[in-house]
Amino acid sequence: MDTDESATQQKQPSRPVLVWDVPTRIFHWLVVVLVAAAYATSKLNWMDWHVRIGETLLALVLFRLLWGFFGSETARFHTFLSAPAAAWRHLRHVFHREADLQVGHNSAGGWMVVLLLALLLGETLSGLFVNNDVADDGPLTQWVPAAIANAITALHTILWDALLAAVVLHVLAIAVYAVAKGHNLLRPMVTGRKHLPERIRAPRQASVMLALLLLVASATAVTLLATYL
Known part of the structure; x- marks a missing residue:
């Protein structure tokens, strides 16, 4: 998109649009805090605190997976997951300055969300099996042979390193979008709103009560998994 076209779009009548619902924003910032807390602990x-944080993260990830199917429009996987070729085409223009008309995740950002969720899920699930000589056994360690538990412990470390690398890449991408494209991706994730042209339809929002029910179901599942298995 050239400069004149971008300027024309920016001059179009716009209004604040709610693009990120409260549950999605709370999930996002809780994960930020809890991943940092997991690293510190x-x-x-x-390790007692580390385990509690891991179980809380698992409940949040399960909630986000459910919210990706039943939640608000911009939170649903089918609205932001596109073909890898589309993500590649988007990345080819990442340094082109243009108006920010994206309602939710762009095609590349959608895949980053999936990567982060997959790493968080693998890390928290493997934590249930962790077995070493320093920390207590994970709640499911006794259900698998020692060799498998040790392999999962090694996987837990590998996934943690991969998660940290993905987080760094995510932060760098936010910085690149801010500097190269002039897109502030953080503000909408705080306020939930961004200014969009009036011609762009506001996304549908799901009920907060539904989010609470899904969160309770996720927390219950993790509690039962960690306590009784």
Whole structure:
């Protein structure tokens, strides 16, 4: 998109549009805090707290997966997952300055969301099996042979390193969009709103009560998994 076309779009009548619902925003920032807390408790060897944080993260990830099917329009996977070729075409223009008309995740950002969720899910699930000589056994360690538990422990470390790398890449992408394209991706994730042309339809929002029910179901599942299996 050239500069004149971008300027024309920016001059079009616009209004604030709610693009990110409250449950999605709370999930996002809770994960930020809890991943940082997981890192700190691991380094400080506060393993009881580390386990609690991991189980909380697992409940949140399960909620987000459910919200990806039953939640608000911009949170649903089918609205932001596109073919890899579309993501590649988007990345080819990442340094082109243009108006921000994206309602939800762009085609590349959608795949980043899936990657982060997959790594979080793998990391928290593997944590249920972790077995080493420093921390207590994970709640499911006794259900698998020692060799498998040790392999899952190694996987837990590998996934953690991969998650940190993905987080760094995510933060760098936000910075690139801010500098190269002039897109502030953080503000909408805080306020939920962004200014869009009037011709762009506002996304449908799901009920907060539904989000609470899905969160309770997710937390219950993790509690039962960690306590009784």
